[in-house]
Amino acid sequence: MFGDYSIGDLGAIFAMQGFAGLILFSVYVLMALGLAIIFGQMGVINMAHGEFMILGAYVTWMTSNAFQSFLPALFPGYFFVAMALAFVASGSLGMLVEWAMIRRLYKRPLDTLLATWGLSLILQQAYRSVFGAREVGVELPDWMMGSWQATDSIQIPINGMFVMCLTILITIVVAYVLFLSRWGKQVRAVVQNRVMAGAVGINTEKVDRYTFGLGCGIAGVAGSAFTMIGSTGPTAGQLYIVDTFLVVVFGGAASLLGTIASAFTISQAQSTMEFFMSGSMAKVLTLLAIVAILMMRPQGLFALKVRK
Amino acid sequence: MINSRFFNRSELIGFVSLLLLLVVILPLALDVFRLNLVAKYLTYAFVAIGLVLCWGYGGILSLGQGVFFGLGGYCMAMFLKLEASSVENTKIQSTPGIPDFMDWNQLTQLPFFWKPFASFPFALAAIILVPAIFSFIIGAAMFKRRVGGVYFAIITQAIAAIMTILIVGQQGYTGGINGITDLRTLHGWDIRTDHAKYILYFVEVFFLFAAILVAQFIRLTKLGRILVAMREQEDRVRFSGYSVANFKIFAFCAAAVFAAVGGALFTLEVGFMSPSFVGIVPSIEMVIYTAVGGRLSIFGAVYGSLLVNFAKTSLSETFPQLWLFGLGALFIAVVLAFPNGLAGIWGDYVQPRIDKLLASRTKKSGNGGLVANGAPAE
Numbered sequence: 249m250f251g252d253y254s255i256g257d258l259g260a261i262f263a264m265q266g267f268a269g270l271i272l273f274s275v276y277v278l279m280a281l282g283l284a285i286i287f288g289q290m291g292v293i294n295m296a297h298g299e300f301m302i303l304g305a306y307v308t309w310m311t312s313n314a315f316q317s318f319l320p321a322l323f324p325g326y327f328f329v330a331m332a333l334a335f336v337a338s339g340s341l342g343m344l345v346e347w348a349m350i351r352r353l354y355k356r357p358l359d360t361l362l363a364t365w366g367l368s369l370i371l372q373q374a375y376r377s378v379f380g381a382r383e384v385g386v387e388l389p390d391w392m393m394g395s396w397q398a399t400d401s402i403q404i405p406i407n408g409m410f411v412m413c414l415t416i417l418i419t420i421v422v423a424y425v426l427f428l429s430r431w432g433k434q435v436r437a438v439v440q441n442r443v444m445a446g447a448v449g450i451n452t453e454k455v456d457r458y459t460f461g462l463g464c465g466i467a468g469v470a471g472s473a474f475t476m477i478g479s480t481g482p483t484a485g486q487l488y489i490v491d492t493f494l495v496v497v498f499g500g501a502a503s504l505l506g507t508i509a510s511a512f513t514i515s516q517a518q519s520t521m522e523f524f525m526s527g528s529m530a531k532v533l534t535l536l537a538i539v540a541i542l543m544m545r546p547q548g549l550f551a552l553k554v555r556k
Numbered sequence: 557m558i559n560s561r562f563f564n565r566s567e568l569i570g571f572v573s574l575l576l577l578l579v580v581i582l583p584l585a586l587d588v589f590r591l592n593l594v595a596k597y598l599t600y601a602f603v604a605i606g607l608v609l610c611w612g613y614g615g616i617l618s619l620g621q622g623v624f625f626g627l628g629g630y631c632m633a634m635f636l637k638l639e640a641s642s643v644e645n646t647k648i649q650s651t652p653g654i655p656d657f658m659d660w661n662q663l664t665q666l667p668f669f670w671k672p673f674a675s676f677p678f679a680l681a682a683i684i685l686v687p688a689i690f691s692f693i694i695g696a697a698m699f700k701r702r703v704g705g706v707y708f709a710i711i712t713q714a715i716a717a718i719m720t721i722l723i724v725g726q727q728g729y730t731g732g733i734n735g736i737t738d739l740r741t742l743h744g745w746d747i748r749t750d751h752a753k754y755i756l757y758f759v760e761v762f763f764l765f766a767a768i769l770v771a772q773f774i775r776l777t778k779l780g781r782i783l784v785a786m787r788e789q790e791d792r793v794r795f796s797g798y799s800v801a802n803f804k805i806f807a808f809c810a811a812a813v814f815a816a817v818g819g820a821l822f823t824l825e826v827g828f829m830s831p832s833f834v835g836i837v838p839s840i841e842m843v844i845y846t847a848v849g850g851r852l853s854i855f856g857a858v859y860g861s862l863l864v865n866f867a868k869t870s871l872s873e874t875f876p877q878l879w880l881f882g883l884g885a886l887f888i889a890v891v892l893a894f895p896n897g898l899a900g901i902w903g904d905y906v907q908p909r910i911d912k913l914l915a916s917r918t919k920k921s922g923n924g925g926l927v928a929n930g931a932p933a934e
Contacts, residue, residue, distance in 0.1 A: 357705065357706050366884040366888040367887075369881075497707060542703075
């Protein structure tokens with residue numbers, strides 16, 4: 249199968265295939281980060297996570313349209329505004345949902361799954377009613393188009409690189425917030441022992457609400473980044489939710505490093521296998537491997553040692 | 557309080573009224589088309605009853621019941637398809653005697669795993685055994701390692717996703733996204749006529765009541781008690797010397813077999829089977845039938861499947877936009893406000909009034925001893 253290619257061509261193919269895997273990796277990490285906070289830290293199964301992401305994508309789409317018609321001069325920079333708006337929109341919807349629904353269900357984690365599934369149905373239909381059933385695509389500013397010519401035969405798309413840089417940045421911010429800031433310590437205290445955390449004066453309800461909001465907000469940013477490499481439809485979130493949960497579970501639910509490692513493994517495995525077989529078989533094999541590994545090692549790749 | 561009788565009084569009333577509804581009232585009141593719809597809804601009731609045992613009593617939430625529903629359905633569909641694609645029915649194909657979709661996908665001979673499905677006894681055995689073995693493998697792998705709760709739900713959901721992608725991707729072997737269609741006869745008996753639909757409906761109702769009785773039996777024996785104990789305090793049951801994993805595997809396998817029987821009947825009633833009944837979305841909808849009916853009530857599961865599906869059909873016919881809003885709101889409302897579903901509402905609000913009414917009447921006739929046993933044991 250390699251006979252028709254020269255060594256240089258093969259190298260270029262692997263480099264570009266590897267880079268395609270890296271973009272998939274960035275998307276997985278962005279989606280999984282929010283979920284790792286909500287599911288890993290709070291234990292809430294948020295099946296509507298994909299829909300929060302799509303909300304961010306739609307906000308980005310609306311911002312791009314608004315900039316195009318009202319502020320064409322600032323269009324090249326619209327993306328940064330859009331991301332901030334996406335974070336705020338998804339985050340505040342998340343806080344609203346936490347207040348209305350999730351806070352009544354902390355003691356019944358399996359029921360959060362059903363309730364948020366209901367929420368995801370409602371949000372999907374709302375998107376369909378408001379934005380229409382057709383997929384929408386965002387117009388990219390000029391500087392994001394095109395690709396960077398690394399060598400003669402290796403081309404690396406600029407929007408892909410942008411998404412990767414964004415992922416690295418957001419990961420660092422989340423790691424800082426969760427592990428070093430005072431607020432992150434409060435979050436972990438509440439997760440580990442809700443009653444004691446309340447007893448030492450942490451406002452657990454407030455911490456819960458902001459944590460959930462932060463997770464949803466990051467999902468919104470993920471959706472915003474997602475518009476740069478794909479189009480958005482009302483049901484697009486559903487396609488990713490199982491993958492995302494598997495990434496988080498496979499990595500070890502409470503470990504941020506595990507989430508990143510598992511996103512890397514899964515995305516690289518899938519994109520490498522896609523080169524050798526059909527996309528659906530690559531997906532099946534990847535998922536099967538994850539399920540098999542999880543059956544052997546249920547705590548995931550990086551498990552925190554917690555005394556129960 | 558362990559009740560020594562098989563049904564207590566209120567359950568007996570529930571059983572008889574369900575029997576009356578399904579055997580007498582619905583067949584008399586509905587035309588064949590609507591009755592066939594009811595039959596389709598009732599196939600989901602099998603899944604819901606299985607989930608009552610596995611989720612309501614055992615506390616194991618499986619989001620992969622569609623897989624077992626599909627396995628049962630596909631086993632039945634493979635047999636029917638082979639019968640429908642006899643050599644003389646498929647003369648126009650380039651390879652006569654194999655199912656049409658295989659011919660379209662350039663297969664020239666029947667795959668090995670299709671061959672045994674030409675025999676009806678094998679197909680019937682496969683409907684039970686394939687899901688049972690598959691669920692046993694999953695259950696044994698997970699429960700022996702004490703994976704439970706949320707993780708189990710997510711992994712079963714992933715299995716549902718894998719199954720759908722596999723079925724859709726392997727078109728030549730499975731019929732792809734369209735599924736296995738154009739099923740005609742069962743041993744030469746045309747399943748598409750109105751007469752056959754009536755007969756199939758009653759056959760299905762018979763199986764449904766058999767399933768209800770089996771589930772009730774499991775619930776009342778010591779096995780059912782251990783399931784409840786396990787749900788409430790898993791460690792204590794383990795410390796008492798019971799093998800928690802084996803009981804969980806049993807509950808999961810039982811639910812899988814119930815679902816598979818429902819799937820097989822679904823194929824007979826509807827005349828086709830496709831991956832749209834296997835994946836994540838149908839699997840979660842099956843959980844919601846149970847949740848709406850009441851996760852602890854076997855009869856509730858039947859009513860839940862009937863009502864949710866009836867609402868789905870009628871709402872999506874008239875207001876396609878509203879249906880998803882309605883379904884979503886139903887999910888949220890059931891979880892937040894009525895965790896025990898319709899059966900819970902019935903038990904909390906309706907049953908006490910009926911009891912009171914009956915009590916005042918029996919008191920008048922001086923026969924009060926019957927009433928005390930009426931309250932459900934939960």
